[in-house]
Amino acid sequence: MSVKTEKRQSLLTRIMNPKYMMVYATVIIFLIIYAYGAIRYGKSGFTTLRTFVNFFTDNAYYGISAVGMTMVLITGGIDLSVASVASLTGMIVAYGYERMGISPVITMLFSMLVGIGLGALMGAAIHYLNVPPFITTLTGSFLARGICSLISRESISMNHPLIDQLAGAKITLYRLVNLQNWEWEKIKPITKIDMTVIIFIVMIIAGTILLQHTRFGRNVYAIGGNEASAKLMGLPVGRTKIAVYAINGFCSSLAGIAYVLVVKSGWNMALLGGELEVISSAVIGGTLLTGGVGYMVGTMFGVLLKSVIPAIINFNGTLSSWWGKIATGGLLLLFIVIQRLVVSYTERKRK
Amino acid sequence: MKKIVTLVLALTLALCMISSASAITVAFSQIGQESDWRTANTDSVTAAIQGHEGWEFIYSDGQQKQENQIQALRNFITQNVDYILFTGVVTSGWDEVLSEVNEAEIPLILLDRIPDCADKIDYVAAFGGDFPLEGRRQVQWAGEYLKSLGRDKEDVNVVIMEGTTGADAQVGRTEGNLAALADYPFMKVVGQQTGNFTRAEGQALMESWLKSIDKIDVLIAQNDDMALGAIDAIKAAGKVPGKDIIIVGCDSVKAAFEAIVAGEMNCTVECNPLYGPFVVQTIEALEAGQTFDKTVVHPEEGVYDCVGGIAVEGTTSVLAGDVINERQY
Amino acid sequence: MKKKLHLILLIAGAVVLAAGLYCFASICGMKDAVYAGYGVSFSDASFAKVFVNDHDEEAVREDFNAAVLSGTGDSAADGTEAPTGTETPAETEATGAETETAPAAASAGAPYDTVIGSFSRVSSLRTAWRLQGIFLPVGALLCLAGLVLILRGKHLDFASIMRSKITWAVIAEILILIVCLIIRPDFFSISYQPSNHMLYGNLIDIINRSAEITIIGMGMTMVIALGGTDLSVGALVAVSGALALKLMRWDPTNPLYQTPGDYTVYPFILVLAVPLLVCLLMGLFNGMLIGRLKLQPIIATLILMVSGRGIAQIVTNGKQYTTMYSPFRWIGQGSCLYLPTPIVITAVIVVGVMLFVRKTAFGTFVESVGINANSSRLSGIDSRAIILIVFALTGLLSGISGLIYSSRIMSNDSNNAGLNYETDAILSVVIGGTSMTGGKFSLAGTVIGSIIIRTIVTFVYFFGIPADATMAFKALIIAVVIVLQAEPVRVWMAKRTERRALAKGGAMK
Incomplete structure (x- = not known):
């Protein structure tokens, strides 16, 4: 891909650019699985709009967190603390209001600060102390969950009008006509789009803009491509890395808030093991763990894929839900093998 | 994206024409299989409902995670099941999804662990240990x-x-x-x-x-x-x-x-843990038009x-x- | 001069160890005296409570008598029935006579005076109690250090100690133990448990319970030395346990529930071999993905981490099988050489892996692949084979660990078996001083790392701190160790010590 040809590229070749391959693979597999579900369980309501919206609703909080995770993975790092930070956020909000009487607005802002601060701290440790991201963020994860357990060992359910309002703020789609005899009938909602889904989609869009259309985004890709050469090029490596971890911390606490809206409670064991769900969504969505490659849209479909598999198993009703785990493992295998092939294909082409 | 939505809408339209089967579908969102007790509990309910003529059983194992259970409950709603049996992994945090169940007008039967939002939501029967x-x-x-x-x-x-x-x-x-x-x-x-x-x-x-x-x-x-x-x-x-x-x-x-x-x-x-007979009795009674008040029934222990x-x-x-x-x- | 340091270490260690053993023996002697005299076997904790707490003679006398009397059971309060209760284990005539002649209330002063005699003995016992706790581990450590140094023939000076990563892990462990010692001097007490032929005490517990992580850690150390991680170990622990229990209990010809008993459906050799073989194959699978397909280790092992637990659940159909089969019980709960079997198994594995790695060129190969896979390939090392062997070995070791875990509880628990073992194993490797970026590794460091992690858990249980706080504790200690081990910090420290040494040398000239 030399500079000369770039301008002349037709739409088709631009779309067929191998760097988007992974995203297409994700979308295609999602469609295949969805079509299978539609044919097999169409009768019991798999094809309804409500089911489709549920794919978003089910994992919206993981999706929000996956936005930050995608950026971290693009820089070639990893963050294992996201689920713990989200759980800590939930605990701060619930404990703050129920036990200390602090308004959720303040605790939400505070927990976002905590998320950003912890993220920046971990980013700094990774960059300046040269501690591997895996270990740094694992320690961060222990710390966040430990603090969470120290705050309260019990799950605290909370009752605040603001939370109720936010959780209740939904876009409702109604069906006014009975489709069997085309008569007006009692208004019955077809589906509702939750606040969390809106946050999820907004975050995906914001993430795309940040990554694709800003200097910061280009720095992120450059660092992931080759950190040493990025440094030589005079890019602010340290600042960018710390910022990426801080953004990820923000996304985790936002995910925590989204989770609070779903469960209206704080629990120290909430979202246990969620970090792996988030990472695997990003990987299924085509983000390379070696860094340098990854798109928000891919991540979004990765999250959707993670909801459609359990949905199919659920619609089946007799399969053990553990098959879902095995299927996710199989999908991961499939994707990383495809990734491998794409990478070696582009490498060969470059040669 | 747009295409998918249109596709979905088209399929929805087509499939709404087909009326669903008349069998009673009972869905059960269970915590997981963390102990012998839980396995016995699951087996009892499963056997009782599968053994009943004309009833279909949908089972979902939550793998000890609240988010999995919430997802399962939402899927039950979209499948428009006739009864939902529910045991929650933790007491709090079910308000939202259970009120969705209420809105969908699916009768809810609480088993074993009664969530703390029980007074705010509607359920047709509850059965659990004291x-x-x-x-x-x-x-x-x-x-x-x-x-x-x-x-x-x-x-x-x-x-x-x-x-x-x-x-x-x-x-x-x-x-x-x-x-x-x-x-x-x-x-x-x-x-x-x-x-x-x-x-x-x-x-x-x-x-x-x-x-x-x-x-x-x-x-x-x-x-x-x-x-x-x-x-x-x-x-x-x-x-x-x-x-x-x-x-x-x-x-x-x-x-x-x-x-x-x-x-x-x-x-x-x-x-x-043997809730099977209770569940069958309750559903039969509800089908016959009987109602229960919102008290938790305790088994003989x-x-x-x-x-x-x-x-x-x-x-x-x-x-x-x-x-x-x-x-x- | 430098060679002599090893000998000095060894001799000092032996002396300290001997002193510790002497203290240990004198405490045992005192306990035996109480046992022989009153037929009461003291629990370590109550014995310590009487002697260790700082108070005057009168209080010790009261406490001791109360402990002896309550130890004999309520029958002692009646006075008349006491002999029947006490005479059974130790039939000394003096005991019988004493408790018979005097009612319990009146003879309150007797046990103390007959067994202990004077307060100076109490204070010497108290000192012995404390010293034993310090002497035994410190002596053992010194001896070990001397031995290792002699075997390796490395020279020793202050700067190299400061630069060594293991030093910090050892210091961290000793600091935790000292905190334990200050809060409860009896934390270190070790005694012999005749009923199951093994030593008994917190230190033994820590090593015993760290067995699973240590065993996995041996493989994980090399995986990390290659520059990778293995996330699947915890899931393999669950798979191994599930398979073993299934083979012992699942009888296809007789599907009805059977009472767990001292039997196995399939031969015991199969019960051991099949889980290990399956785990070995799963390890090979990981190795294939990473070695042949050149996949990222984190993501390649994530596959089995996610699906492994599902496989374990489906193997047992979600059931928890229980067994009473005694050869199987021996693996996790039996005794061997007066120690719990897991300790012996761990020791054998650790020594075996160390010999394999250090006596052959394998360790060097691993390190060179970890530092630079390409250049080591050019120099003729088959990096794919190395990766395959290391991951297969890790799989096998996880399988062994799974057998120990399930044997401890005599059942399979696919939900909780091996939960978070991957993080614990990785942490113990890192605390032990092996860098996540690959290259040089230290198996001994991993052993210490895994012991540190278990010490934290035991600490939390022992002092009744809410168990949920374990995580925060772990994070704190690990953060300190990691910061101390971080490249920039260590370079800075080494420079400082060198500068000091230089300054000193200059002054001497």
Whole structure:
């Protein structure tokens, strides 16, 4: 891909650019699985709009967190603390209001600060102390969950009008006509789009803009491509890395808030093991763990894929839900093998 | 994106024409398979509903995660099932999804663990163990047994091995344990810690207690698995479980009966997992148009021990050896 | 001069160890005296409570008598029934006579005076109690250090100690233990448990319970030295346990529930071999993905981490099988050489892996592949084979660990078996001083790392701190160790010590 040809590229070749391959693979597999579900369980309501919206609703909080995770993975790092930070956020909000009487607005802002601060701290440790991201963020994860357990060992359910309002703020789609005899009938909602889904989609869009259309985004890709050469090029490596971890911390606490809206409670064991769900969504969505490659849209479909598999198993009703785990493992295998092939294909082409 | 939505809409339109089958579909969102008790519970419900003619059964295992269960409940709604059976992994955080179930007008039957939002949502029936009662019975049995041995004159040191923090059973049983201890001033709590309802952690915890606490006379374990783990630790310390340390478990799984018969455990307070018949009865009654009020129905539960005839709240203990062969799980 | 340092270490270690053993023996002697005299076997904790707490003679006398009397059981309070209760284990005539002639209330002063005699003995016992706790581990450590140094023939100076990563892990462990010692001097007491032929005490517990992580850690150390991680180990622990229990209990010809007993459906050799073989194959699978397909280790092992637990659940159909089969019990709960079997198994594995790695060129190969896979390939090392062997070995070791775990609880627990073992194993490797970026590794460091992690858990249980706080504790200690081990910090420290040494040398000239 030399500079000369770039301008002349037709739409088709631009779309067929191998760097988007992974995203297409994700979308295609999602469609295949969805079509299978539609044919097999169409009768019991798999094809309804409500089911489709549920794919978003089910994992919206993981999706929000996956936005930050995608950026971290693009820089070639990893963050294992996201689920713990989200759980800590939930605990701060619930404990703050129920036990200390602090308004959720303040605790939400505070927990976002905590998320950003912890993220920046971990980013700094990774960059300046040269501690591997895996270990740094694992320690961060222990710390966040430990603090969470120290705050309260019990799950605290909370009752605040603001939370109720936010959780209740939904876009409702109604069906006014009975489709069997085309008569007006009692208004019955077809589906509702939750606040969390809106946050999820907004975050995906914001993430795309940040990554694709800003200097910061280009720095992120450059660092992931080759950190040493990025440094030589005079890019602010340290600042960018710390910022990426801080953004990820923000996304985790936002995910925590989204989770609070779903469960209206704080629990120290909430979202246990969620970090792996988030990472695997990003990987299924085509983000390379070696860094340098990854798109928000891919991540979004990765999250959707993670909801459609359990949905199919659920619609089946007799399969053990553990098959879902095995299927996710199989999908991961499939994707990383495809990734491998794409990478070696582009490498060969470059040669 | 747009295409997908149109596709979905088109499919929806097409499929709405087909009316659904007339069979009754019952969906069950279970916590997971964390213990023998839970497996027995699942098996009982599954067998009862699958065995019923004309009923379809959808089962979803939550793998101990609240988010999985929420997802399962939402999927039940989209499938438009006729009844939802629900046991939640934790007490709080179900308001939102259960109110969605209400909006979809699907009758909800709560099993085993009753969520704390139960007063805000509609459910047609609820069936579950009385955890505080079980907790009280554990302590009462230990107290009465000690009295019968004439040990109520001395100080008796008690350790309480709690379940997974925040679980309904842990909260309820701890409350019951502590409430009943007030009636037995000679019993003194010297240790209280979570063993997470698992054998391995029960074992490690007991091992450590045996070294840090000079004298342990009674172990109250909030489930049998932890008690069974603790038995091994007590043996390793050169003490005789069931004699040097009186062990009271909860749940009444078969392994606990075997331990009691072998003299290694003293008592297990029953927490009956066989919900199948109740569920079938309830659904049949609801189909016939009957309604239930919003009270939690408790199953008949006994206390099984190594001596028999010890009176606790609401019942008298039965010698475990007499009934071991009738136990189904 | 430098060679002599090893000998000095060894001799000093031996002397300290001997002193510790002497203290240990004198405590045992005192306990035996109580046992023989009153037929009471003291628990370590109550014995310590009487002697260790700082108070005057009168209080010790009261406490001791109370402990002896309560130890004999309530029958002692009646006075008349006491002999029957006490005579059974130790039939000394003096005991019988004493308890018979004097009612319990009146003879309250007797046990103390007959067994202990004077307060100076109490204070010497108290000192012995404390010293034993310090001497035994410190002596053993010194001896070990001397031995290792002699075997390796490395020279020793202050700067190299400061630069060594293991030093910090050892210091961290000793600091935790000292905190334990200050809070409860009896934390270190070790005694012999005749009923199951093994030593008994917190230190034994820590090593015993760290067995699973240590065993996995041996493989994980090399995986990390290659620059990778293995996330699947915890899931393999669950798979191994599930398979073993299934083979012992699942009888296709008789599907009805059977009482768990001292039997196995399939031969015991199969019960051991099949889980290990399956785990070995799963390890090979990981190795194939990483070695042949050149996949990222984190993501390649994530596959089995996610699906492994599902496989374990489906193997047992979600059931928890229980067994009483005694050869199987021996693996996790039996005794061997007066120690719990897991300790012996771990020791054998650790020594075996160390010999394999250090006595052959394998360790060097691993390190060179970890530092630079390409250049080591050019120098003729088959990096794919190395990767395959290391991951297969890790799989096998996880399988062994799974057998120990399930044998401890005599059942399978696919939900909780091996939960978070991957993080614990990785942490113990890192605390032990092996860098996550690959290259040089230290198996001994991993052993210490895994012991540190278990010490924290035991600490939390022992002192009744809410178990949920374990995580925060772990994070704190690990953060400190990691910061101390971080490249920039260590370079800075080494420079400082060098500068000091230089300054000193200059002054001497």
